[in-house]
Amino acid sequence: MTPDTFTRSQWYAIGRLPDFEGAEAKPVRLLSQDLTVSDAAGVLSVNDADGRSLLTQIRYGHLWTTLSDTPRPLYDMPEFDEPDRRLVTVGGVGVRCSGLRCVENFLDMAHFPFVHTDILGVEEHPSVESYDVSMDAEKDEIWATKCKFFQPMASAAASGGQMTEYKYRVPHPYSTILYKTCPIREDVWDLVGLFIQPVEEDECIVHSFILVFDEENTDTGLLHFQQNIFLQDRMILENQVPRKLPLDPRWELPTRADASSIAYRRWLKANELQWGVALFNEAA
Amino acid sequence: MIADNDIALWRGEDGQIRAWENRCPHRGMRLSYGIVRGNTLTCLYHGWSYDGAGACAGIPAHPDLTPPKTIRAKAYRAADSGGFIWVANPGETTAAPSIDGDWVPNRSVHIDQAPASLNELADGMGAGLMSKITDHAAIVRVPGVEGEILLAFLDMKEHGAMIHTSVPASASEDAAIAVSKLSTRLRQVFKASSAA
Ligand SMILES: [Fe+2]
Numbered sequence: 001m002t003p004d005t006f007t008r009s010q011w012y013a014i015g016r017l018p019d020f021e022g023a024e025a026k027p028v029r030l031l032s033q034d035l036t037v038s039d040a041a042g043v044l045s046v047n048d049a050d051g052r053s054l055l056t057q058i059r060y061g062h063l064w065t066t067l068s069d070t071p072r073p074l075y076d077m078p079e080f081d082e083p084d085r086r087l088v089t090v091g092g093v094g095v096r097c098s099g100l101r102c103v104e105n106f107l108d109m110a111h112f113p114f115v116h117t118d119i120l121g122v123e124e125h126p127s128v129e130s131y132d133v134s135m136d137a138e139k140d141e142i143w144a145t146k147c148k149f150f151q152p153m154a155s156a157a158a159s160g161g162q163m164t165e166y167k168y169r170v171p172h173p174y175s176t177i178l179y180k181t182c183p184i185r186e187d188v189w190d191l192v193g194l195f196i197q198p199v200e201e202d203e204c205i206v207h208s209f210i211l212v213f214d215e216e217n218t219d220t221g222l223l224h225f226q227q228n229i230f231l232q233d234r235m236i237l238e239n240q241v242p243r244k245l246p247l248d249p250r251w252e253l254p255t256r257a258d259a260s261s262i263a264y265r266r267w268l269k270a271n272e273l274q275w276g277v278a279l280f281n282e283a284a
Numbered sequence: 285m286i287a288d289n290d291i292a293l294w295r296g297e298d299g300q301i302r303a304w305e306n307r308c309p310h311r312g313m314r315l316s317y318g319i320v321r322g323n324t325l326t327c328l329y330h331g332w333s334y335d336g337a338g339a340c341a342g343i344p345a346h347p348d349l350t351p352p353k354t355i356r357a358k359a360y361r362a363a364d365s366g367g368f369i370w371v372a373n374p375g376e377t378t379a380a381p382s383i384d385g386d387w388v389p390n391r392s393v394h395i396d397q398a399p400a401s402l403n404e405l406a407d408g409m410g411a412g413l414m415s416k417i418t419d420h421a422a423i424v425r426v427p428g429v430e431g432e433i434l435l436a437f438l439d440m441k442e443h444g445a446m447i448h449t450s451v452p453a454s455a456s457e458d459a460a461i462a463v464s465k466l467s468t469r470l471r472q473v474f475k476a477s478s479a480a
Binding site for chain 1: 306309311317330347354355
């Protein structure tokens with residue numbers, strides 16, 4: 001299947017800047033296409049298999065490209081311009097499933113006690129209180145707000161259990177950002193997010209970042225915390241059947257805790273996204 | 285696997301064997317990663333639990349919610365007999381095999397090329413059919429090997445086939461070893477290249 005218009009019109013992160021230092025036609029795969037990245041004296045360029053030069057931009061610590069000549073603008077994260085924040089980029093991790101499944105897993109609090117046991121949740125507190133899900137019509141993005149969850153160790157800087165407040169944002173079919181209560185500062189949010197590079201319909205590379213106020217942990221400490229969480233998720237993601245995301249409501253049954261996932265699937269459908277989607281009755 | 289469908293097998297405290305589609309109806313997680321407690325199976329992803337009949341019995345995210353009856357794991361038919369676990373599609377109406385006597389599972393081997401029939405499999409093993417149980421299982425005898433052998437195969441099409449054998453609980457160690465060797469030899473008989 002060739003990517004639908006919505007999928008094709010997006011910007012995608014394909015790596016961090018140091019990943020392409022001195023690159024000479026370094027191969028990169030995006031949306032089932034072979035691309036190359038080259039570094040000419042610090043200027044990165046991306047070409048497709050026919051030698052056509054693609055649009056690029058450097059933002060949020062990553063190199064972004066698009067197959068479209070008229071892409072939908074990349075979403076804003078003003079927090080990246082705030083002083084004193086620390087940015088840690090985790091680097092790409094390959095996952096054998098649709099990137100759409102990764103976004104959905106990221107939005108999901110109900111799995112914390114079972115998959116991230118004693119870190120992001122405990123089995124004694126599995127309950128998911130209702131939260132608000134809304135569409136920002138102007139920016140065409142999804143927000144889940146007033147999400148609260150009991151966490152024994154919400155982040156690398158957390159010292160004990162707390163009710164953590166979350167906001168989730170989905171501004172792009174393959175990107176999602178978590179805003180969570182900062183354990184050491186009031187009235188600000190720490191950010192954790194995923195920039196997913198869809199490689200094939202059922203295969204992706206997840207580039208993640210952490211943008212936090214944290215004076216205690218080293219970059220390596222923050223990186224290890226995030227990597228540990230993500231490896232626990234990957235074990236789940238690679239064992240979901242089918243590997244593509246089913247949008248047909250007959251196929252997977254949600255409950256109230258899945259309100260953000262329901263909104264996400266609905267939004268993908270409304271935008272006529274098809275690439276990476278499992279068709280009902282299609283062999284898994 | 286039957287007919288390309290992944291199956292999760294599990295046994296509760298009651299000892300009963302169950303064969304379910306290997307995916308949680310919630311978000312498709314393989315149930316084979318789940319945890320058996322008593323007579324329920326709990327999915328690893330969100331802790332949804334299912335009773336022995338496949339009905340959802342609990343959703344931890346909503347402790348006060350009685351799960352809707354529509355949430356069910358797809359159950360295949362499953363039975364124990366002759367030292368084997370037998371599985372059939374939910375709509376299958378024929379009775380599960382009931383094989384007389386005490387049998388001990390002997391060997392399960394994978395072969396590259398599925399035999400076209402039970403006869404072809406028996407021939408490949410140098411065995412004679414004594415009595416047929418299903419189109420894919422029979423009691424056979426092999427000249428020079430003491431006692432009967434229960435022989436079955438699962439046709440997995442392009443993925444080859446699984447061959448299973450059981451021997452009577454009374455079989456001698458020599459007989460059991462002989463059957464095990466015969467099973468292993470089937471890998472050579474039904475090699476991908478020989479049938480191509
Ligand atoms: Fe997770």
